[in-house]
Amino acid sequence: MRHALYLPPFGELAEPTVLADLAVLAERAGFDGLFLWDHVVRPLRPELPVCDPWIALAAIASRTERITLGTRVTPLSRRRPQTVARQAVALDQLSGGRFVLGVGLGGDNGGELGRLGEVTEPRARAELLDEGLELLEELWSGEVVHHEGPHYRVDGLRFLPTPSRRGRIPVWVAAQSTKVAPLRRAARFDGLCPEAAPEELGEMLAVVAEHRGGLRGFEVAVGGPVGQDPEPYREAGATWWLHQFPEVTTRAEVESAIAGPAPGGG
Template identity: 40%
Template sequence: MRVSVVILPIYRAPEALARWRAAEDAGFDGAWTYDHLSWRSFRDEPWFGSVPTLAAAATATSRIRLGTLVSSPNFRHPVTFAKEVMTLDDLSGGRFTLGIGAGGTGYDATALGQEPWPPRERQDRFEEFLGLMDTLLTSPATTFRGDYYAADEARMLPGCVQQPRVPFAVAATGPRGLRLAARLGQAWVTYGDPKRLSGLAPDEYAAAVAGQLRRLEEACAEQGRDPRDLDRIMLNGSTGERALESVDAFVDFAGRYAEVGMTEIAVHMPVPDSVFATDEVVFEKIIRDGLPQVRGL
């Protein structure tokens, strides 16, 4: 079981770089950041752009894997974003993973002045967006015209360090998203059942994810693909599970998800006075004593 950490893009440069270096020094396998223009309770607080944040993190670290968790089409275009993704892959020496999903209906969905897209259109856009991203990142020049996006001789040179392109970690829980993960993903991301995020016993949360994983396996079978080819990432923090309450709680949490077939858990670096508030001393104990135990799962 791999363990990664989410570092929110809320810190000015000196502190931000220190946190990315600390994540690498602590032994985390990966470090992610949110790709939003702002986010929920942080909307009126400092919040920086994910791409320049990750560019700085790439130059401040040497081993740890970096990525977005997750990007979406809400405020991006595939041509410009593919160029940024290719650049992040180069800056990191091939350590970048693009976490990406359909996006939601919050602030990001209206910040550019548009009306929120209906669910069907949001998923339609996501499929076209990700398909075009795949083409852009694997081709030196792309011309494309779809229902929502277009490219005209869009150049992607010299191409990605990772070949044939950077890996996609596709966030999905519904059938169309799971089929897209099976078709284009190198990893799958879930944060649990969006309809049951509280009030369940620990085993019930894991059982919900196990059900999603079974549907992902069915989607992989339709694509003639071995589901074991996909990494499977559980993002902690949305359900009622208190994974960072103690070392034992952390190990138990990781064990439940390892048992159902997940290969990575992602936890949030503590942010005081927020939904991600965690005792700093306990977090340090989890790093020191919990990570070695979870690695063996």
């Protein structure tokens, strides 16, 4: 099992250079990755500064050499797929192939979506997510794209450069239950970002395995509070443990966690 920091880029952490400094410390301490929440505003905490995670990840990529980095998770329904395609490839290049795109439906907590005029109905967001993922794959292919869907259109354009790995950037898909649709979506890609108890995780992975024909090469990134024992999740099939910090976290708290016992007890 690999270990990563899972940071909210808010408050004291709403500064790209601070997040890059923490990433350097984490890499030196033996962590395998660093993932950021992807939000544009926190309506329930209007006084809380918010950092753009994509800019912060660029700063992190330029300051680190080894760790995996990514979003967990980007609500693709509020983003234009062509913009995400460009940004993701740029991060892939800047990091030397270390970027992972975590995607999901997102939520309208406090009106984060609705108060910005975004789609809020879950089924509609799921349609946008599925078509957006389809279009990302097409744009990353390097081929001329002709796409005419219910939500997006590309009329004979080619996106270069292509990602550095296997024709596309690894995509990890979020799911919160054993409902088949999100798990079938995750099975099409490279990993799962579950929110579940260990016993539920086993059920979720059984569904994924059925659709994929197995779990070989499939990543499972579970987040939990700092200090929680990840062993039950490892036994259930998790391949990543993300040390998750609360919405309001200080730099000193992250530094303290990094300076603690080595990831994995090594």
